[in-house]
Amino acid sequence: SVKYNFCAGPAMLPPPVMAKAQQELLDWNGLGVSVMEISHRSSEFIALAKQAEADLRELMSIPDNYHVLFMHGGGRGQFAAVVNNFLGDKGRALYLVSGQWSKSAMEEARKLAGDCQIDALNIVENINGINTVVMPALKGSGDEYRYLHYCPNETVDGIEIFDEITSPWPIVADLSSTIMSRELDVSRYGLIYAGAQKNIGPSGLAIVIVRKDMLELPQMPQASIMDYRLCAEHDSMFNTPPTFAWYLAAEVFTWLKGIGGVKAMEAINKEKAARLYACIDKLDFYRNGVAVANRSRMNVTFQLADESLDKAFLTEAEAKGLLALKGHRIVGGMRASLYNAMPLDGVDALVTFMEEFAARHA
Numbered sequence: 001s002v003k004y005n006f007c008a009g010p011a012m013l014p015p016p017v018m019a020k021a022q023q024e025l026l027d028w029n030g031l032g033v034s035v036m037e038i039s040h041r042s043s044e045f046i047a048l049a050k051q052a053e054a055d056l057r058e059l060m061s062i063p064d065n066y067h068v069l070f071m072h073g074g075g076r077g078q079f080a081a082v083v084n085n086f087l088g089d090k091g092r093a094l095y096l097v098s099g100q101w102s103k104s105a106m107e108e109a110r111k112l113a114g115d116c117q118i119d120a121l122n123i124v125e126n127i128n129g130i131n132t133v134v135m136p137a138l139k140g141s142g143d144e145y146r147y148l149h150y151c152p153n154e155t156v157d158g159i160e161i162f163d164e165i166t167s168p169w170p171i172v173a174d175l176s177s178t179i180m181s182r183e184l185d186v187s188r189y190g191l192i193y194a195g196a197q198k199n200i201g202p203s204g205l206a207i208v209i210v211r212k213d214m215l216e217l218p219q220m221p222q223a224s225i226m227d228y229r230l231c232a233e234h235d236s237m238f239n240t241p242p243t244f245a246w247y248l249a250a251e252v253f254t255w256l257k258g259i260g261g262v263k264a265m266e267a268i269n270k271e272k273a274a275r276l277y278a279c280i281d282k283l284d285f286y287r288n289g290v291a292v293a294n295r296s297r298m299n300v301t302f303q304l305a306d307e308s309l310d311k312a313f314l315t316e317a318e319a320k321g322l323l324a325l326k327g328h329r330i331v332g333g334m335r336a337s338l339y340n341a342m343p344l345d346g347v348d349a350l351v352t353f354m355e356e357f358a359a360r361h362a
């Protein structure tokens with residue numbers, strides 16, 4: 001029977017990609033060995049790596065004055081890397097806090113801060129029980145902060161910031177759970193990073209898109225493998241890169257190009273989220289506590305009005321092949337992650353189940 005996996009990450013990957021990967025797992029490109037088993041410096045792997053970068057550049061319209069890096073260490077690795085790469089010589093940075101992940105990024109920055117200063121600004125207000133993003137005017141002199149960090153999609157809280165922000169300081173954005181789900185103007189950012197395990201591929205890999213002039217900022221002493229300059233100079237192969245994750249990411253990029261790229265994906269993602277939020281809003285049985293303008297398209301959080309039914313909801317959903325709907329332990333309730341790989345059919349199956357469950361327990 002069909003299974004739909006709503007896990008927040010590692011998340012489902014496109015079924016055609018998984019089928020192809022399975023087929024060529026032990027014999028890639030006619031080499032008689034797995035892509036996992038060949039040198040990252042072989043001509044075959046370098047061709048794959050170059051193609052993956054070219055496809056990502058095309059999908060996201062990445063300008064030439066940006067490096068694209070394939071790094072180790074996922075999202076949290078980048079929490080540290082941005083600090084170490086940009087805040088040498090007592091630099092300062094401003095962190096906008098909109099939920100669990102931007103808070104974690106800020107805490108990691110403070111941990112590593114040493115002589116530098118990390119300011120934080122909470123941008124979510126609870127207005128009558130509804131979490132609402134209230135974006136302050138970001139004003140000041142351009143050299144006050146080396147960068148402004150924010151997280152456009154909060155995976156745990158189900159909060160998304162759709163409007164691109166304007167800042168006097170270079171913007172560093174954690175796109176882990178929203179990258180390639182909608183169009184975005186890369187040229188507005190100093191650096192974009194994303195852990196791969198939602199819209200890109202297996203966990204462990206991080207994609208970094210960094211404007212070249214950002215690499216001139218003073219660095220702190222740091223591990224060589226997290227050094228953007230070294231990584232850029234060596235085409236992400238200073239150390240051995242996560243080759244299997246890179247391969248699968250390349251397949252996901254090909255798949256996404258095949259369905260029409262990010263613009264086509266965005267239209268599908270809008271429709272998926274609209275259908276699920278419509279179900280939540282229509283039935284008193286369910287509730288979502290995020291302002292409509294800030295409701296995440298990728299991570300739909302919701303609560304049952306009667307939380308004593310949570311367990312039954314999850315058990316019955318699973319029996320219907322609707323997997324991993326339990327909310328993050330910090331916020332409780334439910335969460336349906338609707339990343340790029342989740343088909344519209346999966347959302348329809350979930351909505352049908354939610355209507356039927358509500359009718360039965362009302």
Ligand code: PLP
Pocket residue numbers: 009073074075076077101151153154155156174175176177195196203204
């Ligand atoms: N940032 C966001 C928005 C995330 O959703 C996550 C993980 O789920 C992370 C950062 C941390 O990524 P990782 O677990 O790869 O370190």
